[in-house]
Amino acid sequence: MTSGYPFSAVVGHDDLRLALLLNAVHPAIGGVLVRGEKGTAKSTVVRGLAALLPAVVVVEGCRFSCDPAAPDPACPDAPHDGAATTTPARLVELPVGATEDRLVGSLDLERALTAGVRAYQPGLLSAAHRGVLYVDEVNLLHDHLVDLLLDAAAMGRAHVERDGVSVSHAASFLLVGTMNPEEGELRPQLLDRFGLTVEVAAARDVAVRTEVIRRRLAFEADPSGFAARWAAEDAALVRRITTARAALPSVRLPDAEVRRIAALCASFDVDGMRADLVVARASVAHAAWRGAGEVAAQDVEAAARLALPHRRRRDPFDEPGIDEEQLQQALRDADPDPPPDDDPGGGPGSGGDPADSTADPSGTPNSGNGNTTQPAATPDPAFQARLFSVDGVGEGAPGRRSRARSGFGRTLRATRGRGHGLHLVGTLAAAAPHQLARGRSGPGIVLWRGDVRRAVREGKESNLVLFAVDASGSMAARKRMSAVTGAVVSLLLDAYQRRDKVGLVTFRGGSADLVLPPTSSVEAAVARLRRLSTGGRTPLADGLLRAHRTLATERLRDPRRRPLLVVVTDGRATVPLRADPVADAMQAAGLLAGDGVASVVVDCERGPVRLGIPARLAHALNGAHVRLDELSADHVTGVVRAARSVA
Numbered sequence: 173m174t175s176g177y178p179f180s181a182v183v184g185h186d187d188l189r190l191a192l193l194l195n196a197v198h199p200a201i202g203g204v205l206v207r208g209e210k211g212t213a214k215s216t217v218v219r220g221l222a223a224l225l226p227a228v229v230v231v232e233g234c235r236f237s238c239d240p241a242a243p244d245p246a247c248p249d250a251p252h253d254g255a256a257t258t259t260p261a262r263l264v265e266l267p268v269g270a271t272e273d274r275l276v277g278s279l280d281l282e283r284a285l286t287a288g289v290r291a292y293q294p295g296l297l298s299a300a301h302r303g304v305l306y307v308d309e310v311n312l313l314h315d316h317l318v319d320l321l322l323d324a325a326a327m328g329r330a331h332v333e334r335d336g337v338s339v340s341h342a343a344s345f346l347l348v349g350t351m352n353p354e355e356g357e358l359r360p361q362l363l364d365r366f367g368l369t370v371e372v373a374a375a376r377d378v379a380v381r382t383e384v385i386r387r388r389l390a391f392e393a394d395p396s397g398f399a400a401r402w403a404a405e406d407a408a409l410v411r412r413i414t415t416a417r418a419a420l421p422s423v424r425l426p427d428a429e430v431r432r433i434a435a436l437c438a439s440f441d442v443d444g445m446r447a448d449l450v451v452a453r454a455s456v457a458h459a460a461w462r463g464a465g466e467v468a469a470q471d472v473e474a475a476a477r478l479a480l481p482h483r484r485r486r487d488p489f490d491e492p493g494i495d496e497e498q499l500q501q502a503l504r505d506a507d508p509d510p511p512p513d514d515d516p517g518g519g520p521g522s523g524g525d526p527a528d529s530t531a532d533p534s535g536t537p538n539s540g541n542g543n544t545t546q547p548a549a550t551p552d553p554a555f556q557a558r559l560f561s562v563d564g565v566g567e568g569a570p571g572r573r574s575r576a577r578s579g580f581g582r583t584l585r586a587t588r589g590r591g592h593g594l595h596l597v598g599t600l601a602a603a604a605p606h607q608l609a610r611g612r613s614g615p616g617i618v619l620w621r622g623d624v625r626r627a628v629r630e631g632k633e634s635n636l637v638l639f640a641v642d643a644s645g646s647m648a649a650r651k652r653m654s655a656v657t658g659a660v661v662s663l664l665l666d667a668y669q670r671r672d673k674v675g676l677v678t679f680r681g682g683s684a685d686l687v688l689p690p691t692s693s694v695e696a697a698v699a700r701l702r703r704l705s706t707g708g709r710t711p712l713a714d715g716l717l718r719a720h721r722t723l724a725t726e727r728l729r730d731p732r733r734r735p736l737l738v739v740v741t742d743g744r745a746t747v748p749l750r751a752d753p754v755a756d757a758m759q760a761a762g763l764l765a766g767d768g769v770a771s772v773v774v775d776c777e778r779g780p781v782r783l784g785i786p787a788r789l790a791h792a793l794n795g796a797h798v799r800l801d802e803l804s805a806d807h808v809t810g811v812v813r814a815a816r817s818v819a
């Protein structure tokens with residue numbers, strides 16, 4: 173047997189270890205979401221936990237790990253006649269690219285109909301029953317799978333349903349997800365459904381880092397010897413988990429602590445009641461973990477620290493984590509017997525938006541086409557942006573922007589060719605004309621393999637939304653730039669909700685820059701935009717060429733993701749590539765149109781004398797033309813189809 177890295181030997185990561193142990197004691201807390209950059213030993217700790225979970229007694233031969241003392245009456249393998257046997261608690265990993273069938277299991281209707289056998293192939297949810305289900309990069313998992321996963325985690329059961337046939341089995345597991353926030357956030361609705369969250373980072377302390385290296389090298393040199401040295405400590409943790417589990421039902425939760433939990437959650441302005449329940453469960457588990465018979469203030473504090481940070485986020489661009497000062501204050505406020513000390517002043521909310529300090533109250537003069545650089549304007553408030561979609565039907569990663577063939581979504585028709593899942597009606601219709609020839613007698617229908625039809629489904633895909641933003645002097649009048657960045661932030665928020673990748677090209681002064689290469693992190697795009705400097709001349713043609721190169725590179729990297737180019741400009745091109753700045757820009761636009769890139773020009777031209785170049789640019793791009801003040805969804809209804817993409 174190969175030895176994993178022992179849980180007890182992990183240095184630091186106290187919050188993470190506590191969060192995992194509390195869930196091991198009380199799985200109803202709802203799992204742990206671990207956030208942190210790569211190389212922070214997240215998975216080492218999670219795998220270490222699985223080794224600590226007490227072994228489970230199962231019915232021999234049951235593929236669904238039924239407990240002989242209380243077998244699942246709906247178990248697909250029932251009735252059970254196997255003997256009881258003991259197996260270690262399992263750690264099951266869900267790969268990011270998993271299909272729905274792999275997760276929940278598959279009902280093989282095709283085999284059922286043609287061969288007459290009942291065929292249910294259990295999925296990973298069943299394998300994880302009574303163990304740990306670990307999803308690395310949970311933020312990259314398709315929403316549909318995350319929903320299925322969290323539903324099963326919440327109900328302790330999995331349901332598989334296909335064409336009216338359904339199977340259900342027990343699936344209660346400790347759910348652990350890890351994610352690197354730099355690769356894109358989890359939607360707030362999904363964040364909220366994880367019981368606890370922990371932020372992990374590599375230690376800054378030299379002594380701690382030294383110890384991490386020392387132990388890691390010792391482990392690699394002799395894994396089993398290293399594990400043996402830590403076996404006693406791990407065994408002590410196993411005993412402590414077992415004891416705490418047994419004690420859990422008898423831990424008391426006094427009314428005063430229930431009120432403290434309610435007051436705490438109210439002060440953090442969380443949605444709904446889920447937070448209160450999670451904090452309550454985690455408080456009880458924490459009391460059981462430290463061997464106390466009753467929940468005390470310290471248990472509530474420890475639970476709140478793990479359960480509240482991800483629930484108080486109002487906006488995907490807020491800083492994660494919990495404000496320590498706010499937590500302490502809320503705990504004091506909620507205290508039934510407040511100590512009579514009062515902290516005067518205390519400077520609440522000193523963490524104001526640093527962007528505010530760059531605002532210039534004097535009203536900077538509109539320095540025309542000079543080469544001066546101005547700091548970024550504070551974006552206007554975001555609004556619900558209109559939907560721009562790429563025309564045609566793609567095959568890209570699931571999302572919410574453009575039409576696509578996919579395994580999800582509604583069924584369009586049956587096909588003999590490539591499709592997703594069985595199309596029952598189509599299959600029967602194909603078999604029906606041949607019944608006489610096949611010698612059918614009596615009820616039932618004679619199906620041959622060649623009758624099988626599959627479903628062609630259509631759903632939505634995500635796209636790459638590349639912004640090319642004009643930051644030149646003609647755009648830089650402060651009020652205008654605020655409106656422009658506000659609009660781009662709104663489009664970015666929209667891209668976030670539609671799970672798009674985004675990129676940002678800006679052009680000003682002498683040249684264009686790829687400020688943000690295509691990424692799933694919309695947060696990074698917003699951060700870049702907030703730091704955007706403006707002023708100088710307008711190299712529009714260069715900006716478009718830069719966008720063209722970026723999209724060409726990205727097409728090699730991710731060929732199925734269709735791009736949408738959003739050009740934000742007033743069209744006052746002043747920097748020529750060859751002779752005439754505007755003619756050069758039109759030529760660059762022709763290149764993009766020739767590649768079939770779908771595009772939208774956001775027209776920022778204002779004032780009494782308009783040259784109308786943005787409209788001409790949209791025409792040259794074979795794209796849509798929208799004025800800046802028409803970007804909001806309440807201004808116009810309907811989807812704007814950007815130019816057709818390569819079919």
Ligand SMILES: [Zn+2]
Nearest residue numbers: 234236238247
């Ligand atoms: Zn069973």
